[in-house]
Amino acid sequence: MAQPAWQPHGLVLEWGMESLYRTAQVTLDPDGNLVAPKAHLTPPESGSQKACDLVIQHLTAQGAWQVACFAKTKSADNTADTLVRALESQALGYCTDFLSANPPVDVTYACTMFGASICCWMHKRGDDSMVGYWNGQLQGSFDYYLDIGLDENRGRILAAFNSMKAIHTT
Incomplete structure (x- = not known):
């Protein structure tokens, strides 16, 4: 029996993205054990000892690269509320550090992710917390x-x- 043709779903719009999506959900070794993903590390400000998994940047009208969004990720093997709070707290820390190091910037963004699940946030200068989009x-x-x-x-x-694209961080 032939398998049905691949169909786009959610934000997985191209066939080539399917394996990346599946890998983000759960990564297993040949014995069925969870494998920790590799992370890209970017500091929220120059000289910082902290490192964020991924930073999305955009080009400002002045031709300079500007941080648009900090992304903090964990594998989907454990989504206990204590880990969710810890991940969100780390993302808030990156946002706060970034705003402290960039006085002209009043707002920044973060995305926290567990595997293929995401929550998007806005953080404004002077606020104690982030506000989620939904x-x-x-x-x-x-x-x-x-x-x-x-x-x-x-x-x-x-x-x-x-x-996030419409409300620039500069």
Whole structure:
């Protein structure tokens, strides 16, 4: 029996993205053990000892690269609320450090991810916390994370990224 043709789903819009999506959900070795993903490390400010997994940047009108969004990730093997709170706290720390090091910037963004599930945040100078795009002030629970591979989540995730692009950090 032939397998059905691949179909785009959620934010997985190209066949080549499917394996990356599946890998982000859970990575297993040949014996079925979870494998920790490799991380790219970028500091939130020059000379910082902290390192974020991924930083999304954009080009300003002045031709300089500007941080647009900090992304902090964990594998999907454990989504306990204590780990969710810790990950969100780290992301808030990157945002706070970045704003401290960049006085003209009043807002920055973060995305926290567990495997293929994401939560998008805005952080404004002077605030104690981040505000989620679809969960407001609610933090610390995996219940607020959206799977990027589900069609019903696509609109909310894209709206968050479109907002990040529209409200520049400079």
